[in-house]
Amino acid sequence: MVVALQWVEEVKPRLVVICSDSYAAILSLASGVKSSRQDIIYEILASLLRISNISLITFLWVPAHVGVEANELYENQVYGPLYKVNAGNFQAISINSVDLLEELLRKDEKFPSRGDMTLWTEYRDMKGIGYGPFTEEREKWYKLRTVLNKRMLHPKDSVQYGDVVNAVVTDFIKRIYYLRQMSPTGDLVSNMTNELYRFSLEGISSILFETRIGCLEKEIPAETQDFINSIAQMFTYSMPVVLLPNWTRNYLPFWQWYINGWEGIFKFARKMIDMKMEAIQKRLDANQEVAGEYLTYLLSNVKMSSKDVYGSISELLLAGVDTTSNTMLWALYLLSRDPEAQEALYQDVTRVLKGDRIPTAQEVNSMPYLKAVIKEALRMYPVVPMNSRLIAENDVVIGGHFFPKKTTFTLCHYAISHDEKVFPEPRKFKPDRWLRDGRTRPNPFGSIPFGFGVRGCVGRRIAELELHLALARLIKLFEIRPDPTVGEVHSLNRTVLVPDRQVNLHFVERQKTSSEP
Numbered sequence: 001m002v003v004a005l006q007w008v009e010e011v012k013p014r015l016v017v018i019c020s021d022s023y024a025a026i027l028s029l030a031s032g033v034k035s036s037r038q039d040i041i042y043e044i045l046a047s048l049l050r051i052s053n054i055s056l057i058t059f060l061w062v063p064a065h066v067g068v069e070a071n072e073l074y075e076n077q078v079y080g081p082l083y084k085v086n087a088g089n090f091q092a093i094s095i096n097s098v099d100l101l102e103e104l105l106r107k108d109e110k111f112p113s114r115g116d117m118t119l120w121t122e123y124r125d126m127k128g129i130g131y132g133p134f135t136e137e138r139e140k141w142y143k144l145r146t147v148l149n150k151r152m153l154h155p156k157d158s159v160q161y162g163d164v165v166n167a168v169v170t171d172f173i174k175r176i177y178y179l180r181q182m183s184p185t186g187d188l189v190s191n192m193t194n195e196l197y198r199f200s201l202e203g204i205s206s207i208l209f210e211t212r213i214g215c216l217e218k219e220i221p222a223e224t225q226d227f228i229n230s231i232a233q234m235f236t237y238s239m240p241v242v243l244l245p246n247w248t249r250n251y252l253p254f255w256q257w258y259i260n261g262w263e264g265i266f267k268f269a270r271k272m273i274d275m276k277m278e279a280i281q282k283r284l285d286a287n288q289e290v291a292g293e294y295l296t297y298l299l300s301n302v303k304m305s306s307k308d309v310y311g312s313i314s315e316l317l318l319a320g321v322d323t324t325s326n327t328m329l330w331a332l333y334l335l336s337r338d339p340e341a342q343e344a345l346y347q348d349v350t351r352v353l354k355g356d357r358i359p360t361a362q363e364v365n366s367m368p369y370l371k372a373v374i375k376e377a378l379r380m381y382p383v384v385p386m387n388s389r390l391i392a393e394n395d396v397v398i399g400g401h402f403f404p405k406k407t408t409f410t411l412c413h414y415a416i417s418h419d420e421k422v423f424p425e426p427r428k429f430k431p432d433r434w435l436r437d438g439r440t441r442p443n444p445f446g447s448i449p450f451g452f453g454v455r456g457c458v459g460r461r462i463a464e465l466e467l468h469l470a471l472a473r474l475i476k477l478f479e480i481r482p483d484p485t486v487g488e489v490h491s492l493n494r495t496v497l498v499p500d501r502q503v504n505l506h507f508v509e510r511q512k513t514s515s516e517p
């Protein structure tokens with residue numbers, strides 16, 4: 001039976017407070033988390049903000065003690081699998097069970113949308129820069145994805161980037177050796193978040209720009225460092241920009257800092273793309289064949305204007321760094337705490353990879369445990385813990401409830417992939433659950449870290465390639481052990497799922513024995 005709009009339970013508005021003593025410190029508190037005195041203070045502030053008509057945003061910057069676990073899992077316990085989140089101007093329906101998630105995603109529209117992208121489109125509109133796959137919508141998005149998907153989305157497409165990625169992995173391993181040597185114990189690498197960010201940015205840049213940008217060198221080139229700083233600046237100041245009303249832009253510095261971040265990102269991307277364009281033109285003028293990988297393909301594609309290429313490359317780049325680096329971080333962290341799983345992985349890799357050989361992209365397909373480790377890391381720490389769908393065209397019925405068109409749904413992936421009905425012992429790292437060895441396979445909607453359907457992640461195959469190739473080689477060379485001073489690491493939702501502290505790891509070199517293959 002379809003019932004008229006009726007909420008299972010109303011969630012109180014969440015509140016975002018901007019600390020006056022620090023521009024960057026933005027606090028988001030889920031009112032669902034019990035903390036009586038805080039609640040009262042925040043309720044008063046919420047009322048004031050509501051009166052002054054400042055929109056309240058949720059899930060942007062969650063303090064350490066209110067991790068993503070507390071939010072999505074707590075809400076599920078208290079409000080059930082379907083509830084309304086009403087946060088000032090932002091209203092959405094939360095989908096917090098695997099069945100409802102499947103029901104909704106199976107009703108994905110022809111041009112699925114994740115909802116409002118003004119934060120990213122405003123700068124592009126100001127500067128007349130094209131939109132990319134992240135920000136574009138409807139037919140134009142579809143056309144763009146048709147071009148971008150080629151050479152990227154099919155597993156056989158990603159194989160062609162194997163050598164490029166392997167070259168970056170080689171440099172990353174050299175850097176690991178260098179950092180170990182510099183450490184007091186001779187095997188410790190500190191601040192893995194930072195190191196993996198450098199690896200990931202170098203990896204995706206070498207694919208997208210078809211050139212190396214020096215992130216893994218001892219001294220990062222100044223231009224590349226400016227680019228890295230610009231990305232950080234854009235992300236940092238996007239928070240106050242979203243939270244503060246537009247009139248503050250003339251009085252407070254955040255908007256300008258945010259825009260400066262974008263300026264730096266596009267300056268670098270444009271330079272790289274223009275250099276490639278010139279090189280292609282030179283070859284064409286000389287009647288020489290034009291050969292290259294992704295950027296060359298896009299630039300030579302008649303359906304892509306250079307404006308489109310600037311827009312798309314910068315979005316691919318931004319979407320492809322923290323996602324891959326944090327996934328690798330969680331995988332290494334989990335392995336460091338589970339010697340048995342690490343041994344199983346070592347056996348899986350060495351069975352295929354004899355001697356000092358570097359694995360090819362095809363070879364990792366014969367390493368089922370390697371793939372299972374990454375899948376399990378993404379289940380436990382889905383780096384994009386929450387996604388959304390705006391059902392724009394049609395009314396929709398979900399779980400027997402009617403929702404009018406233009407309803408936004410938030411998809412609680414983190415909670416769903418920790419639901420013990422879907423994944424028994426959800427807090428245990430068990431890569432085996434993904435092996436295709438006759439056991440019952442998990443519900444395919446239980447863990448969908450790359451999203452779903454035609455709007456799903458365009459970089460999925462590239463990310464997997466980077467993760468598989470890097471992990472196979474690291475595990476072949478080193479036993480990874482935790483740094484006891486770090487303790488248990490929790491996840492924080494900073495739009496992507498990041499660790500709540502600096503993670504250091506010991507990379508203990510494996511002894512080569514005569515029995516080793």
Ligand code: HEM
Pocket residue numbers: 114133134135145204315316317319320321323324327383384387388448449450451452453454455456457458459460462463
């Ligand atoms: C472990 C790594 C990654 C994870 C977990 C991940 C996850 C996701 C998710 C959940 C979405 C939303 C999909 C949806 O709405 O259904 C997405 C979209 C996207 N991702 Fe990834 N991603 C990763 C790596 C990458 C890489 C390496 C690239 C670039 C090469 C990339 C580019 C994009 C783009 C451009 C979109 C927007 C697609 C669209 O709206 O059409 N991602 N990703």
